[in-house]
Amino acid sequence: xxxxxxxxxxxxxxxxxxxxxxxxxxxxxxxxxxxxxxxxxxxxxxxxxxxxxxxxxxxxxxxxxxxxxxxxxxxxxxxxxxxxxxxxxxxxxxxxxxxxxxxxxxxxxxxxxxxxxxxxxxxxxxxxxxxxxxxxxxxxxxxxxxxxxxxxxxxxxxxxxxxxxxxxxxxxxxxxxxxxxxxxxxxxxxxxxxxxxxxxxxxxxxxxxxxxxxxxxxxxxxxxxxxxxxxxxxxxxxxxxxxxxxxxxxxxxxxxxxxxxxxxxxxxxxxxxxxxxxxxxxxxxxxxxxxxxxxxxxxxxxxxxxxxxxxxxxxxxxxxxxxxxxxxxxxxxxxxxxxxxxxxxxxxxxxxxxxxxxxxxxxxxxxxxxxxxxxxxxxxxxxxxxxxxxxxxxxxxxxxxxxxxxxxxxxxxxxxxxxxxxxxxxxxxxxxxxxxxxxxxxxxxxxxxxxxxxxxxxxxx
Numbered sequence: 079x080x081x082x083x084x085x086x087x088x089x090x091x092x093x094x095x096x097x098x099x100x101x102x103x104x105x106x107x108x109x110x111x112x113x114x115x116x117x118x119x120x121x122x123x124x125x126x127x128x129x130x131x132x133x134x135x136x137x138x139x140x141x142x143x144x145x146x147x148x149x150x151x152x153x154x155x156x157x158x159x160x161x162x163x164x165x166x167x168x169x170x171x172x173x174x175x176x177x178x179x180x181x182x183x184x185x186x187x188x189x190x191x192x193x194x195x196x197x198x199x200x201x202x203x204x205x206x207x208x209x210x211x212x213x214x215x216x217x218x219x220x221x222x223x224x225x226x227x228x229x230x231x232x233x234x235x236x237x238x239x240x241x242x243x244x245x246x247x248x249x250x251x252x253x254x255x256x257x258x259x260x261x262x263x264x265x266x267x268x269x270x271x272x273x274x275x276x277x278x279x280x281x282x283x284x285x286x287x288x289x290x291x292x293x294x295x296x297x298x299x300x301x302x303x304x305x306x307x308x309x310x311x312x313x314x315x316x317x318x319x320x321x322x323x324x325x326x327x328x329x330x331x332x333x334x335x336x337x338x339x340x341x342x343x344x345x346x347x348x349x350x351x352x353x354x355x356x357x358x359x360x361x362x363x364x365x366x367x368x369x370x371x372x373x374x375x376x377x378x379x380x381x382x383x384x385x386x387x388x389x390x391x392x393x394x395x396x397x398x399x400x401x402x403x404x405x406x407x408x409x410x411x412x413x414x415x416x417x418x419x420x421x422x423x424x425x426x427x428x429x430x431x432x433x434x435x436x437x438x439x440x441x442x443x444x445x446x447x448x449x450x451x452x453x454x455x456x457x458x459x460x461x462x463x464x465x466x467x468x469x470x471x472x473x474x475x476x477x478x479x480x481x482x483x484x485x486x487x488x489x490x491x492x493x494x495x496x497x498x499x500x501x502x503x504x505x506x507x508x509x510x511x512x513x514x515x516x517x518x519x520x521x522x523x524x525x526x527x528x529x530x531x532x533x534x535x536x537x538x539x
Contacts, residue, residue: 170409440476
């Protein structure tokens with residue numbers, strides 16, 4: 079079942095559409111490097127498109143009708159978008175669910191210390207990373223500091239060309255004999271991922287000369303953001319690679335950038351939602367947090383957020399009952415939109431070629447994910463796979479079917495099994511990615527566009 083390269087079916091008009099869509103996506107991931115920034119940007123887009131805030135609809139007592147769009151912001155870190163369909167919601171929804179969190183370095187709650195004239199920030203890595211990949215690169219700090227007076231201070235330092243950046247140092251090669259003998263997981267350990275933040279002492283008198291560099295950093299934070307050292311306790315600050323995503327390849331066919339797992343699926347799902355008309359079935363676009371650490375917490379997919387908000391939407395449509403809610407969930411069909419590992423010829427031994435996904439061959443469907451013996455996989459029904467295949471074939475959408483890699487090497491999961499707990503049909507699908515979970519990941523522009531086309535056809539058909 080060798081699949082044709084998707085670029086080959088693209089005429090000049092479609093090629094222009096691919097490149098235009100990819101450029102908009104590149105700008106999105108360059109500007110939105112945290113889950114909070116994604117939610118803020120997508121809510122802004124939703125308002126421009128005429129989407130209503132669900133809480134405002136509830137407060138007004140307005141009844142929703144087919145074609146109405148609403149959004150629900152969950153604590154600024156997850157988001158649900160709904161379009162009311164022509165059929166009763168009890169008949170089921172068409173759901174596309176992705177996640178907007180990505181691996182990173184989180185700043186600890188008591189992070190700042192000085193050691194021999196250097197000030198560092200202690201970190202705790204978030205999600206699955208190869209720790210050695212995060213040293214000696216320019217890092218930016220994004221996030222929010224919540225103050226006790228009720229204000230939230232947004233932080234974004236290290237992105238402008240004139241901004242200073244921070245970073246994690248590494249041991250010089252001349253002294254690294256013992257380090258290089260370690261296994262990859264131990265070459266750089268978690269407690270060594272402290273970020274170098276300053277080296278200049280505070281000018282003038284300082285109460286503690288041994289803490290003068292730290293005093294200077296605190297002075298800068300106070301002047302620029304109005305925050306004190308104690309405010310780190312109620313902060314969510316993330317260190318991420320600095321700078322924009324870039325076009326990649328001499329042929330301009332790819333994008334390299336931070337956070338493409340899973341914003342490369344989130345962005346097409348959002349655009350498919352906005353670009354669709356009045357659907358037969360009510361549609362939902364879910365943008366979830368915490369997938370990289372198990373989908374836990376109030377903003378993760380395991381929370382009751384989606385279920386509760388669907389109940390509110392049904393109430394605003396005059397269709398709610400507990401039984402109808404259960405029927406709606408069980409009758410729904412969902413695409414769990416998450417990336418898949420792309421075949422990498424530099425590491426061919428990790429892949430089984432017949433069941434791998436490839437850059438440039440279109441959207442990937444995955445009957446199951448999980449680890450080794452399909453652990454934590456939803457394993458979609460054959461009938462569900464056939465339905466999605468038909469949509470793609472009827473619309474000439476380039477697609478491929480794949481697993482993550484060789485069976486016994488490991489694996490990964492998505493939110494599919496969580497949605498499947500509602501007894502709905504769920505299939506994993508998404509964009510193939512090279513260097514997944516590295517600070518800079520690589521995708522093909524045509525795969526991103528074909529994924530958008532699938533999502534749009536799914537909610538419309």
